[in-house]
Amino acid sequence: MKSAKTLHSILSIIIYLILLVIAVGIIMLVLFLTGILDTSTIFNDITEYLKDPSLYVFMGLILIVYGIFVYGLCQLRAAAKGFISHQFYDINHLKNLSIAGKCFVLTGTFAWLFDGLSSIYFQSKFSLSMNDKTFMYLFIIAIGLFIMIIGQALNDARQLKEENELTI
């Protein structure tokens, strides 16, 4: 299963990259707040909002969304691991798929919502998310729903397999 192995590797890289980006973001925020780094040298627009609590509320919400997304990716990676080891109908891998689908739907919906709200609040001076592309959100929601359906189909197959083994 070359494709499953590639999928597993790409997912691992993306998960670690997202975690790295989040960690760097948090470290930079701490450096700005403690005054070690001067915000005006990097972001001019954000300086006037640094004392506004809404900034941290939106940051917290978007961090939660990214957390859900990473969790979804981890679940998809676990399912890919199952594909590699040929455990196609293992109940745990089916659960992984279902959870991944739900996580993607949640991510797409809430990231879109928080991105829109933060843009309105901060008058589109800057965006807190990685990318505010509407297509990305639409695609993530659609694929999340699709993965949920796939999980359902695989569950049906698992029942067939059990029935098959019982008959034999």
Added chain:
Amino acid sequence: MKKLKIIIYILFGALLIGLLVNSIISISGLLFENDILNVGHFTEKDVPFYLKIIAILKLVTLLLFCVGIYYLIKILKMFTQGLYFSNSLEELFRQSGRYLILSGSLGFLLNLTPFIIQDFKYIMYLNFDSKSLYIALTIIGLFFYAFSRIINQGNFLKQENELTI
């Protein structure tokens, strides 16, 4: 299942319409030099030839994406009919995966071109901000490609089951 199917149809429809509008803006700007976005880039000189080629390749990316989505919609139709395991479903998953991988990787490479060429003047017309979308496309394409193998095994199991009965 039916409700989910309708939601997925609407989402894919909105996605395709959005991408189509984006492409129309890109093509009219870069191929026909019609400055719809009023960025004022078409007054001095013609758009470079390589950017026209990039615009055409972006259109190819969109077409590949549309074919991938077309196969996905066909898969959804089969799922709602309860046809979870058949040879055609396996083929549909493989084709959909293949087209999404192609579209995702080509789109991602095209997104990198302004950084290689160091020309950011027409960036608004080329929508070079959608790298994450193309990465997601490649991942999902790979997932579907891998999944076609599982459908194959499921199909075999089903046939065995029917023969036993």
